[in-house]
Every structure is written in C-alpha cells, then in structure tokens.
C-alpha cells in the first residue's frame with residue numbers, strides 16, 4: 001500500500017512539477033526568459049509546471065545569475081526548505097559557471113558553488129525553449145532513475 005502511494009506521489013510530481021524561481025545576482029535577462037517560458041506563448045504550464053511562491057511547495061528551484069556573496073546564505077536557506085526529492089536548475093551561463101561575472105570580487109561563482117545542481121541550461125540569456133527542454137529532460141531522467149530503482153528492487157528480492 002505504501003509502495004502504491006509512493007508511486008502515485010512520484011507520478012503526480014512528474015506530471016505536475018512545481019517550480020520556484022530565484023535570482024541569485026542575474027542581470028535580469030535570464031529572469032525575463034524564465035517568466036516568458038511560463039507565459040501562454042511558451043506555455044510551460046502544458047507540462048503541468050506551476051510557479052509557486054514558497055520553496056516549501058516547490059519541487060524544482062530555477063536559479064538565474066551567479067551567486068553573489070550577499071545572497072549565498074539566502075540561496076542555501078531556500079534550497080534547504082524544498083522538500084525531497086528536490087531539483088535545482090541553473091538557468092543561463094552565469095548560473096552555470098559565473099559567466100561574465102566570473103572572478104568578480106563580490107561573486108562566489110556558479111550556483112553549484114553554493115548548492116548541488118541537477119541541470120545546467122547555458123545561454124546568455126537562456127532561451128525559453130532551452131529552459132523548457134532542460135526542465136522536461138531533468139524530469140525524464142528522474143523518472144528513468146525511479147524506474148531503474150524499482151527494477152533493481154524487484155531483481156534483488158527475486159519477485160516480479
């Protein structure tokens with residue numbers, strides 16, 4: 001019964017992932033593209049993706065920009081508030097590696113300097129198509145990993 005509920009939760013999570021967006025120091029161009037991906041023109045919502053106002057309700061954290069020293073602690077706090085399993089997507093070259101801000105005295109670098117990142121979407125700015133592609137690929141790889149886990153479990157006990 002618990003297994004069935006877990007399966008249902010995973011299915012629901014994959015069919016309707018909720019996202020939260022956080023600007024860790026971006027120039028705002030990547031943020032505009034993230035917002036564009038959520039508007040009817042690109043319609044990220046057709047994949048069940050909804051934007052949430054609190055990390056406690058979100059599955060995916062979309063980060064834009066390099067991590068500034070000022071926002072580093074806040075980013076970690078937001079990350080910690082996301083329920084498991086949580087996913088982080090670095091949107092834009094700055095979020096991937098620091099980009100044009102690399103080496104700047106007030107910057108830590110890319111998002112993975114502060115928290116673990118599951119997917120990197122390069123581009124300056126990253127286009128809405130690339131953002132949609134990245135999020136859907138990330139969820140697909142999570143689905144495949146869950147299926148693999150289930151298969152290994154069945155194999156381990158010898159059951160079908």
Ligand code: SF4
Pocket residue numbers: 025026027028029030064065066091092093094095099100123124125126
């Ligand atoms: S990747 Fe380009 S558009 Fe995005 S935050 Fe950095 S400088 Fe701005």
